[in-house]
Amino acid sequence: MTRHLPRRLLALALAAALAVPAGAQQVDPFTVSDIRVDGLQRISAGTVFTYLPVERGDVVDSTRAAESIRALYKTGFFEDIRLDRQGDILVVSVTERPAINKLTITGNKDIKTEDLTKGLADIGLAEGDTFDRLALDRVTQELTKQYNNRGKYNVEITPTIARLDRNRVDLTIAVKEGKAAKIRHINLIGNETFDDEAILDTWESGESNWLSWYRRDDQYSREKLSGDLERLNSFYLDRGYVDFSVDNTQVSISPDRQDMFITAGITEGEQYKVSGVEITGDTILPKEDIERLVLVQKDQVFSRRLLEISSDAITATLGNVGYAFAQVNTVPDVNREAKTVGINLQVVPGPRVNVRRIAFKGNTRTSDEVLRREMRQFEGSWYSQAALDRSKIRLQGLGFFEAVDVETQPVPGSPDLVDVVVNVKETTSGSFVFGLGYSQLTGVTTQVQLSQDNFLGSGNRIAIEANRNAYLQRYSFSFINPYFTDSGVSLGYNLSWREFDNSDFGTAAFSRTTRLGQVQLGIPLTETDSVSFALGLESDQIFTFQGLTPQSAIDYIDAVGNRTFHTARAEFGWSRNSLNSALTPTAGMFQRVLAEVALPGSTVEYYKFTYELSKFWPLSRHLVLNTRGRIGYGDSYGDETVRNLCYIAPTLAIPEPEVTPPEECTPASPDYVKTVSAEGLPFFENFYAGGVSSQGRVRGFTDNALGPREVASNGFPQPIGGALQTVGSLEMFFPTLLDTPAARISAFVDAGNVYRDFDSFDAGELRVSAGAAILWRSPMGPISISYALPLRKEDTDEIERLQFTFGGAF
Structure with a gap:
């Protein structure tokens, strides 16, 4: 006992020392006449006096000193505090924390x-x-x-x-950070009915495999495993195993902390069937209508998933008629002897709810009116979940917002009223797009486009475009008011001037100057369908070049007898758009049919039809497939123009052949008389394919370079386009590969070509390419890069594997 005494005394001494705050000494009681604070640098003396529980005139003793030190330490401002006395002055010495x-x-x-x-x-x-x-x-x-x-x-x-x-x-x-530990093995113990592969296919976690670099399913996390165990429970409950349980889980890690091993012990139990389904409570709607929404039927294998779908369908149906807080309580009656479950669906509709107010938040640039006219839920009307869902899709379809979230808020004291709050996150709706490309044939090509899809927050669209490269100059202005009337009728105007000179380019060598003025009208038919009409006047001047332009184009101009074409153009269109987003769709479909007609009385009379289809298939949260196709066809109508012309060979004085009507020819002067005709779609209205253009996209090939070719007298083959166009693609998007909704990576297969006419179509002539692309809506504007390798091509095809555009936003 004696030998332990010093140690005990030491412990008592330490305890006594710790019981007194640092800096607190035995203080003889005195009355404070003044207080001084030393050591302050950033903190003011007034702040110290605010927290100090001692004032002038107070009596300070050891207890009050300890209280003062504790109060100042609690502020968190000081590393050290000491109280001293100079006469009747209390001196507070502090060391501030940095x-x-x-x-x-x-x-x-x-x-x-x-x-x-x-x-x-x-x-x-x-x-x-x-x-x-x-x-x-x-x-x-x-x-x-x-x-x-x-x-x-x-x-x-x-x-x-x-x-x-x-x-x-x-x-x-x-x-x-180091590397994440990878799941090397998942071991399930106790599963006899289902094999490991069927069960683990539903898990977010998975053993390391060749796709783990993308899915990241082999990276272990506690939260992910917890979710997977819940999925395991759902897997069995959805298949009737009511008594299923997870008995234990064990996670072990290798000594180098790089490999994880997961073991789960389970008890399957036996499969249960449904003994009966009963609907009780106030169904509001006819009971037979509610019963039709129930997917669970008597004698079926019990399924919690089908039960949840049925409950959600009932609440959604009641929500569409104003019962925003409707609930369906599922009361199961389990008979373990008979291995059956009786189900009672108790419908509790709650009060019928009106929408008092709709408020918008986050729209700093866009006016409330632009958002409100897209809403299908109205103030003062019965609450409808379907109307809110449709409103959200329409707002996303504007393309003005990166994110749209709709929430309902109960009105305090009014159980039959709710407010709807629409939170939006605006994205750049105006852009300065600069396109850049390069090929061995044309060199650098540039495109500049100024556009504002939400001009001054009004929802109106204005675009000014200047496009210039080695063969094209284009300047245009367009304006569209999507709500010219309150019912959603749109009105727009287009003005453009284009000079197309490809005498030095690889397509048919001719020059075209076009002036166009157009008015267009759009009329909505349903939530997804609309029709459009356009009427415009167009003037084209076509110039051909002897020796450079293909002879068929020269003959067409000679047959018409005029290089200036005046066209009264009418367009009729129908479109259906059910895409879930205008910026980055992952589901839905877009279709459009467009007919263009050069009206009777135009210099040449023709028509063009195009059909476009784009459908997004969400295969999983990792994969979205886009199938896209476009078909175009054109031809002339009316009488065929035929002329017999006298050609006189060129001389030194007249470097190009002289063309005159046959009646002006003399027996000695003509070299030959030729019959020419203008039939079919005018060559300057032909369809083209190849490149990144959305009108004829076949990436990996040079823009517009696919299709029929003609050899002019200079000996160079030239693509001349055709009256029939068919292009399509399969594109797989990987939405989770980049951790941002503003960027998308895809792998694609493109196919297409153009043909001289409908009878010339040959599937064996389709060109095919495959590659990868990235589209990023950067703060500077849209950036698109693709790299493609032609899979089916001819030696004469012009290849351009890397193609990209980029721009800036304002």
């Missing part, structure tokens, strides 16, 4: 810097705050925990403190 001058986080990839900075600010570590070493220790522990939950067990968090003058510090938190 201020955080700069906070830097490096090495983090899995967790964004913005998220980390926000989390640090919540616990008091932010630039300008007072530095607390204990808070820094908590941050280190919390970050390590977060990375461990993401499967990164080798993470290293290293905080560094750099002292500065004026009692400031710079904090640097260096993160060395």
Whole structure:
């Protein structure tokens, strides 16, 4: 006993020392005549006096001194505090904690810097705050925990403190994430009815495989495993195994912290069937109408999923007639002896709800009127979930918003009223697009386009385009008011001037100058269908070049007898658009049929039909398939123009052949008499294919270079387009590959060609290419890059594997 006495005395002494706050001494009681604070740098003396529980005239003893020190420590402003006495003056000596001058986080990839900075600010570590070493220790522990939950067990968090003058510090938190531990094996014990593959196919976690680089399913996280165990439970309940249970789970890690092994022990139980389904409560609608929504029937295998779908269908139906808070309570009656489940669906409609007010938030540029006219839910009307869902789709279809979220808020004190709040996140609706391309034939081509789809927040669309390259100049102005009338009738105008000179280009060598003025009208038929009409006047001047232009084009001009074509153009269109987003659709379909007719009385009379289809198939959260196709056909109508012309060979005085009507020929002068005709679609209205243009997209080939070719007298073959166009593609988008909705990566297969006429179609002549593309809606504007390899081509085809456009936004 004696030998332990010194140790006990030491412990008592330490306990006594810890019981007294730092800096508190035995103080003889005295009356404070004044208070002085020493050691302040950034904090004012008034702040200290605010927290100090002692004032002039107070009596200070050891107890009051200890209280004062504790009160000042609780502010978190000071590292050290000491109370002294000079006569009757209380002297408070403090050492301030330093201020955080700069906070830097490096090495983090899995967790964004913005998220980390926000989390640090919540616990008091932010630039300008007072530095607390204990808070820094908590941050280190919390970050390590977060990375461990993401499967990164080798993470290293290293905080560094750099002292500065004026009692400031710079904090640097260096993160060395390391590699995530990979799931090497998942072992299920107790499953006899279903094999491991069928069960694990529903899991988000998976054993490491060749697709794990994309799916990231082999990266372990505690949250992901918890979700997978719930999916395991749902898997069996959806197949009638009511008594299913997960008995235990075990997660082990290899010594090098790189490999994870998961084991789950389960009990399947036996399969149950449905003994009967009963609907009770106030169904509001006829009971037989509600019963038709129930997918679970007597003698079926019990399925919780079908039960949930049935409940959701009932609540959605009641929600569409105003019962926003309708509920369906499922009451099961389990008979374990008979292995059956009786189901009672109790319908609780709640009060019928009116929408009091619709408010919009986040639309800093777009006026409320633009959003309100797309709403299918109205103020003062019965609440309808279907109307709200449709309103959200229409708002997304505008293309003005990156995100749209609709929520309902109960009105306090009024159970039969709700407010609808529409939160939007605006995206850049105006753009300055600069297109750039290069080929061996044309060199650099440029395109400049100024557009504003939401002009001054009114929803009106204005576009000014200037396009210039080695063979094309185009200047245009267009304006569309999508709500010219309150019913959604749109009205627009187009003015354009284009000079097309490809005498030095690889397509048919001719020059065309076009002036166009057009008025267009759009009329909605349904929520997804609309028709359009357009009427315009067009003037074309066509110039051909002897020796360069294909002879068929020269003959067409000679047959018409005029190089200036005046056209009264009418367009009729129908479209159906059920896409779920205008910017990055993942589901839905777009179709359009367009007919263009050069009206009777035009210099040449012809028509063109095009049909476009684009459908998005969401295969999974990892994959979205887009099938796209376009067919175009054109021909002339009316009488064929035929002329007999006298050709006189060129001389030194007349370098080009002289063409005159046959009656002006003399027996000695003509070299030959030729019959020419103007039939079919005019050559300058032909369809083209190849390149990145949406009108004839076959990536990997030079723009407009596919289809029929003619050899002019200079000996060079030239693409001349055709009256029949057919192009299509299969494109697989990977929405989760990039962690942003503003960018999409895809793999595609394009196919297409153009043909001289309908009878010339030959599927064997289709060109095919495959490649990858990325589309990014960057802060500067849209950027599109594709790289394609032709799979089916001819030696004469012109190849351009890398194609891209980029631009800037305002």
